[in-house]
Amino acid sequence: MSIKPFKSIGIGIAFSPNLKANLYEAARLSVFFQSKLFLIHVGEFSEDKIKALKVILNAFKKDHLDYEVVFKTGDPVEVILSTSKEKSIDLLILGAVQRERLLKYYVGSIARKITRQAACSVLLLIKPSVDRITCQHIVVNGLKHPKTEETIKAAFYVSHKLNSEKITIVEEIKEDQVSVKVEDDKSLRRANIIKERIKLRENSRIKEIISHIPEEHTKGKTIKLQPIFGKKGYSIGHYAQVSRADLLVMNAPSKMTFWDRLFPHDIEHILTELPTDVLILQ
Template sequence: MSLKPFKSIGIGVAFSPNLKANLYESARLSVFLGAKLFLIHVGDASAEKLNQLDDILKSFKSEGLDYEVVFKTGDPVEVILSISEEKKIDLLILGALQRERFLKYYVGSIARKITRRAKCSILLLIKPAVERIPCQHIVVNGLKDPKTEQTITTAFYFATKLKTEKLTIVEEIKEDQVTVKVEDDKSLRMANIMKERIKLRENSRINEIISHIPEAYTQDKTIKLQAIFGKQGYSIGHYAQISRADLLVMNAPSKMTFWDRLFPHDIEHILTELPTDVLILQ
């Protein structure tokens, strides 16, 4: 893996009540990752807008923030996607929405369309804040997939840059892998033995992945392996919620793989009910 997987970060900028919080979150992350920040505004350029953005971000200039404002009129989805490709953005930050009367967040229609079509990684934020809230616990999928080693390595890279000390790698295991039908005590014991064997096999696979990650990323971190038998997507989302994770890291769906069949069930579930901030890696 490249020692610097995120060289450029993009965020769609609307002059809304959340403007300052969104800019602070994206600027902080850009400084932590040493990335250039692109502020994408769907609309006409004006000196007033530029001055407002410069005024909000002036405190980050002393920290070495490098940013560029891009103005373009048109359909928000098409504008953000085209600018992301044109500027070779590696990570696009999108905001999520809170449902009325519920402490649940979901991805709005524009952000959902961008998430499905973007060729870069996506960071979904549920509660952007002006004051930094430390990222203390990252949950990352350990799904058996060609992308997973890269995803886990990137999660450790993120943890190092954000000074996160705890990472949990969740291995979601389909219930149908346990082929014993439980009908009595004997079959229950056999099913439990089979589950333990599957857990040992999965843990061995994840430990092999961790052994390939540079020690600079893994040292001084509490690493937990968590095997869960259940529905993919739902299980890891639920775990991230109950473990109060600050960030959930997932593989992006890949065309021409079994992810195509899973896409409506796992990533879509996460998008419908975000358990926390979510990083979807290409």
């Protein structure tokens, strides 16, 4: 991954009560990452809409925000996906929806479809804010996967740009890797020894990845390695929630099939119940 992975950022906008908060979040990230911002509106062009956007984004004039507004009619999912491709967008920002009566978040149907099909990275926001809320703690997946090294590098890049204080790398380990049936004290001790060996092996693998990350991205950070035995996707989501992480960074799934959605796993667990803001990296 290059030192500047997000050269262009896109966000689908609707003229709703959340418009200002969504624009402020996207504009701030564009300034932090020194990216061009594309505002994608599914609808007809109008001077009034352009004027409304200019009024809101005037706050970022001093930051020399580079942005472009794209108007296109059609199906929202198709419009946002096709525009992302046409404009070579690297990071697409989508708003998540709060489920009524339950203090949980889930991805709305449009955002869910876009997340599954997007060829670029996706940032899901659950609480967009006009005032900046500092991203202090980032949790990133460290599971053994070809994409993981680039994902961890990107998480450190984001942490550096957002001036986050702490990064936790969660290594999700399947329970079946401990091939011991616990029936008595002896088998319990054996299982614990195997778990400790796996933890040491996983921590060594992650430390090797961290050693290749530019020092400016790691300097001054509190870095924690957290091996967890459990179900992939669910375990890291639960950890991000209980540790009150501000951002969860995940690999994008290699392929999403009908069966993946019918029997949720990995990223689908995260999409069903967002623990915090989630960045899914391609």
